[in-house]
Amino acid sequence: MQKSPQPASTSLIDRRGFLIGVGAAGVAFGAAIDVAYTQIVTAPDYVLRIAPLRLELAPGKVIQTFGYNGTVPGPVLRLREGRQVSIDIRNDTDIDDIIHWHGLYVPSPADGAMEEGSPIVESGGTRRYAFAPKPTGTRWYHSHDVAGKDLTRSLYSGMYGFLIVEPPSDPGRYDQEVLLAAHHWEGSWVSMQDIRKGPPPDNGLEVLYASASFNDKMLGHGEPVRVREGERVLFRLLNASPTENITLALPGHRFTVIALDGNAVPSPQTVDTLFLAPAERADVIVEMNRPGVWILGGIKDEDRKMGLGVVVEYAGQRGDPQWLPPPNSQWDYTVFGDNRTVPSPDERIELLFEKIPGGHGGYNRWTINGKSWPDTNPLFTTQVGKRYRIAMTNKSGDNHPVHLHRHTFEITKVSDKATAGVMKDTVNMTRYSTVEFDFVADDPGPTLLHCHHQDHQDEGFMGLMTYL
Numbered sequence: 001m002q003k004s005p006q007p008a009s010t011s012l013i014d015r016r017g018f019l020i021g022v023g024a025a026g027v028a029f030g031a032a033i034d035v036a037y038t039q040i041v042t043a044p045d046y047v048l049r050i051a052p053l054r055l056e057l058a059p060g061k062v063i064q065t066f067g068y069n070g071t072v073p074g075p076v077l078r079l080r081e082g083r084q085v086s087i088d089i090r091n092d093t094d095i096d097d098i099i100h101w102h103g104l105y106v107p108s109p110a111d112g113a114m115e116e117g118s119p120i121v122e123s124g125g126t127r128r129y130a131f132a133p134k135p136t137g138t139r140w141y142h143s144h145d146v147a148g149k150d151l152t153r154s155l156y157s158g159m160y161g162f163l164i165v166e167p168p169s170d171p172g173r174y175d176q177e178v179l180l181a182a183h184h185w186e187g188s189w190v191s192m193q194d195i196r197k198g199p200p201p202d203n204g205l206e207v208l209y210a211s212a213s214f215n216d217k218m219l220g221h222g223e224p225v226r227v228r229e230g231e232r233v234l235f236r237l238l239n240a241s242p243t244e245n246i247t248l249a250l251p252g253h254r255f256t257v258i259a260l261d262g263n264a265v266p267s268p269q270t271v272d273t274l275f276l277a278p279a280e281r282a283d284v285i286v287e288m289n290r291p292g293v294w295i296l297g298g299i300k301d302e303d304r305k306m307g308l309g310v311v312v313e314y315a316g317q318r319g320d321p322q323w324l325p326p327p328n329s330q331w332d333y334t335v336f337g338d339n340r341t342v343p344s345p346d347e348r349i350e351l352l353f354e355k356i357p358g359g360h361g362g363y364n365r366w367t368i369n370g371k372s373w374p375d376t377n378p379l380f381t382t383q384v385g386k387r388y389r390i391a392m393t394n395k396s397g398d399n400h401p402v403h404l405h406r407h408t409f410e411i412t413k414v415s416d417k418a419t420a421g422v423m424k425d426t427v428n429m430t431r432y433s434t435v436e437f438d439f440v441a442d443d444p445g446p447t448l449l450h451c452h453h454q455d456h457q458d459e460g461f462m463g464l465m466t467y468l
C-alpha cells in the first residue's frame, strides 16, 4: 500500500480541482463561449431542471437520486437536424453540475464538458446552452460531472435522457417505437476479491449495485410494453448504467440491429442477444410473432433478479412473464460492418490503457500511455481534414467503453479482424484486447476521449485531443 503517496480521495477530486484551477483554459475558449451560449433574454426552446428526486423503482423500493424535470429518464428531446435549439439548464441542487450532449457534433464550449471549456451550471443558477443538433440518430444527454467516491452523483444518478435528432422525414417502417434506458442503482464500493474469485489481491475498490431498471421501474413493476401480433416494433435501447455492461434477450424473438450509437450500420443483422456497454445505444426492429407474455431483460439471472428488464405483453395474452435462456450470447461489432477497404490514415496514434491497482480498500488509478488525467494532456494533436487511426490496447482485466466526444469514428479493427462502416462514438474494449478506429478531424476544439465507466473516468482514464 506504499504505492500511492497521495490518499485516493485527493486524486479523485483532482479532476475538478484541475478544472477550477486552470482559469487560463477558460479564457482561451472565451470567444467561442460567447458564440455557444447567449444572454438569457428570450424564452428557451427547452428547460431541463436538475433537482433531487424520490424514485420508486418498485413498491416499497424508493431511492433518493437526482433527475431532470422530475422523471427518470429525463424528457425525450426530439430535435430537428440542423435547427438551432436553446436549452436552459436550471440547477436546483446544492452542487454544481453540467449536461453533456452525447454523440452530437457540438462546439466544445456547448458540448457540456468542463474539460473542453463548457461552462458549469452553478448550484441555484441557470445556464443557457444553444446548438444546432447533428447528426441524426439516437443520442442522449447526461451529467458530465465528477462523481469521485460519491455514488449518488453524475452517472450514478438519474441524470440522463434520450435525445433523438430527427431527419427532415423519417424513412423507418415500424408500427410502434419503444425507448428503454437501462440503469443500475444503489451502488457501493466493494473489494471484489472479498466476494468472488478473480480480481487479484492488489485490486482496488469497484462498484457493486443492489438494483437495476429499464427506465424508472424494476422488472415486473410498472407498465408492460404492450404489443400486437404482426407488429414491427422499433426499440431504441440505451445503456445508461454508470459502469455495467448488459446483454439482453427477448425469448422467442430476435433483434434486427439497424443502428449502433444511432448510426445506421452497413449490414443490419438479426441476432439473439444485444450487448451494450455503458453509453452505447442500439436501434433494433423486433417482429412480434410469438404471442405470449415475455421478459425482455438481462441474460444473467442476477441482473433480472436485480430488476434489469421489462415485461412484453401481447394483446389478449395473460399469465406470468416467461423467460428462456437465449441460444447465443456472442457479440461481435464486425458482423454489422462491411469489407470495404478503408482509406489509409494520415497518422496512426497508439493508446495503451493500464490500471494501477489501488490495493484492498483503496481506489485504482487508470493510465493512458502511462499517465493519468490531467497529466495525459494533450493526449494527441490533430489537424483539420486529416484522417487519424487510433490503435488502442487494453492491458487490463476490465472492460472499457472508450468514448470520443464531438466526433463519429469508424471501427476498422477488432483484435485481428478488419472491418469498415460501423460508425460509433463509444466502443467497448473487452479485457486484454485491441481495437482500432478511424476518424476525420473535422470539428475543431478541445475534445475529450475517456472511458465511460464513471469510476474509471474519475480515476484518471481521460485525455484531451486538441487541434493545431
Ligand SMILES: [Cu+2]
Residues within 6 Å of the ligand: 398, 399, 400, 401, 451, 452, 453, 456, 457, 461
Ligand atoms: Cu474503463
